[in-house]
Amino acid sequence: MSAAATHVPVLLDEVIAGLAIIEGETHVDGTFGAGGYTRAMLDLGARVYAFDRDPSAIREGSGLADESGGRLTLVPERFSRMRQALASRGVAAVNGVALDIGVSSMQFDQAERGFSFQADGPLDMRMGQEGQSAAEFLNQADEAEIADVIYRYGEEPKSRRIARAIVAARPIERTGQLAQIVRRAVGWHQGMKKDPATRTFQAIRIHLNEELDELEDGLEAAEQVLGPGGRLAVVTFHSLEDRLVKRFLRERSGAVPAASRHLPERANTGPAPTFEAVAKPVRPGDAELQANPRARSATLRVARRTSASPWSPAPEGIPQ
Numbered sequence: 091m092s093a094a095a096t097h098v099p100v101l102l103d104e105v106i107a108g109l110a111i112i113e114g115e116t117h118v119d120g121t122f123g124a125g126g127y128t129r130a131m132l133d134l135g136a137r138v139y140a141f142d143r144d145p146s147a148i149r150e151g152s153g154l155a156d157e158s159g160g161r162l163t164l165v166p167e168r169f170s171r172m173r174q175a176l177a178s179r180g181v182a183a184v185n186g187v188a189l190d191i192g193v194s195s196m197q198f199d200q201a202e203r204g205f206s207f208q209a210d211g212p213l214d215m216r217m218g219q220e221g222q223s224a225a226e227f228l229n230q231a232d233e234a235e236i237a238d239v240i241y242r243y244g245e246e247p248k249s250r251r252i253a254r255a256i257v258a259a260r261p262i263e264r265t266g267q268l269a270q271i272v273r274r275a276v277g278w279h280q281g282m283k284k285d286p287a288t289r290t291f292q293a294i295r296i297h298l299n300e301e302l303d304e305l306e307d308g309l310e311a312a313e314q315v316l317g318p319g320g321r322l323a324v325v326t327f328h329s330l331e332d333r334l335v336k337r338f339l340r341e342r343s344g345a346v347p348a349a350s351r352h353l354p355e356r357a358n359t360g361p362a363p364t365f366e367a368v369a370k371p372v373r374p375g376d377a378e379l380q381a382n383p384r385a386r387s388a389t390l391r392v393a394r395r396t397s398a399s400p401w402s403p404a405p406e407g408i409p410q
Contacts, residue, residue, distance in 0.1 A: 099126035100385040101325055104372050105188055106130045108323040108392035115185035118176075118315065120169030120308060122147050125154050127188050128162065138162045139176060139184070141169045143218040168218075170307035173314045183317035190325045191305055193217070193295060201265075205295060207287050210266035215291075217299045224294050225263050233257045243302075243330065244293030251275050252290055265291075292328065305331060309338045313364050316395040322365065323392045332389050339365055339393050342401065362398035367391075 099105070105127060111117060113135030119128045122142040128151075131138045140162060142148055148166045155162045167175050169189060176184065193205050204214030204224060213225040228236065237253035240246045255275035262268055269287040272278075276286045296302060312322050326332040344363035372390040379386055 098382065099123070099190055099325075100327075100382065100388045101372060101374060101378070101390045102126055102130060104390050105190075105323045105325065106134070108369065108372075108390065109186040109188060109321045111136050111186065116181065116183075117186040117188070118169075118172055118184050118312075119188050120172060120312075121188075121190040122151055122164065123190065125151050127190065129154065131188075132158055132161060136161070136185075139165055139172075139179070139181065141165045141167055141172060141175070143168045145219060168304055168308075170304050170311055172308070172311045176315055181315075184315050184320060185317065186321045186323070187312040187316060188323045188325075189305075189308060189312070191331050192301065192327045204265050205291070207265045207269035207285075207291060210264055213263055213265055213268060215295045215298050222298060224268075224298060225261075227294065227298060228256055228268070229261050239297045240290050240293045242293070243296040244289035245329070246286075246289045246293065248276050248286075296330070302330060302334060305334055306338070309335065310400075313342065313395070313400045318395060318397040320395040321368070321392060322395065323390060325388055325390050327387050327389075332391075335391050339367065339391060343367060343393070361401050362396070364396055364398045364401060365393040366396060368394045 109117060109131075111131060111134040114137070115135075116137045116139070117131050119131065119138055119140040122128055122140040124147070125140070128138050128140045132154075138158075138161060140151065142151075142164075143166070145166060148164050151162075151164050155164050163179065165172075165175050172187070176182075201209040201211035202214070204211050213223065213228070215224040216222075231239075233253045233256075236256055237249045240252055241249035246252065252272050252275045255271050256262065256268070259267075259271050262271070268290070269285070272287040272290045273285070278286050309322075309324075316322060324335050326335055342363060342365040344360075369392050372392075374382075374385040374388055
């Protein structure tokens with residue numbers, strides 16, 4: 091894969107260490123991308139099922155699959171469907187699941203995919219290359235809906251002002267055009283610490299690709315496919331994602347908030363815990379940040395699967 095040399099996944103060593111791979115185990119790379127995690131898994135002797143909803147990623151990964159001697163299966167699916175996809179391939183349980191949430195570097199760097207305003211391109215942002223594009227959403231949605239998306243998924247305090255400017259400037263077709271509209275709406279100027287267009291682009295991308303719903307469903311799917319002692323490693327890149335993962339693992343580990351901060355945590359009287367934390371959250375070190383500035387907001391959380399039954403019901407037609 092030509093992309094593999096230029097796209098190194100964030101916290102690669104830490105993710106692989108968290109999975110504690112033993113030769114002969116079966117692992118899931120839920121976000122194949124350019125194949126960085128998958129290559130490392132294969133190097134340690136694992137059997138890998140790699141998921142990606144992006145047909146380009148699956149197509150580019152065919153060479154690695156050919157080289158793997160049958161140990162790599164590429165699955166052109168969302169990772170939230172890993173339970174169904176594995177079951178259809180005769181796999182009842184796996185030893186590890188890795189998820190690297192959000193847009194891949196490969197997608198981000200391709201101007202024609204429309205995820206970034208660093209280079210002008212068509213306003214697309216579709217991870218799976220199907221469904222409504224960013225241009226279609228911005229040109230068809232009403233002002234209130236656009237404002238709500240930008241506020242909810244971009245945590246942008248000036249969302250209404252930006253939405254009003256977007257509607258006034260329609261039709262919008264290019265990433266550079268949208269970035270300029272956002273900058274003018276918020277009064278951006280050269281030298282400001284962060285380009286305000288970043289939050290709007292993030293929000294629209296998350297909305298179009300249903301990323302938070304996908305993450306929530308994917309965590310539940312991992313709970314269903316991991317065998318006792320299996321490891322879950324999740325890398326997130328912004329607070330919306332990390333809060334969701336933190337809440338899921340906190341709930342599934344049986345940690346219930348106390349009624350008062352002065353009291354100890356109450357015992358969990360609900361289902362038995364399905365996960366236990368194996369390490370504190372991990373952030374990139376200085377060396378990685380220097381080599382890859384995009385890693386600056388990354389957080390890795392790792393948990394071990396217990397032997398308890400999943401809290402989440404199995405998908406219809408698939409037995410527990």
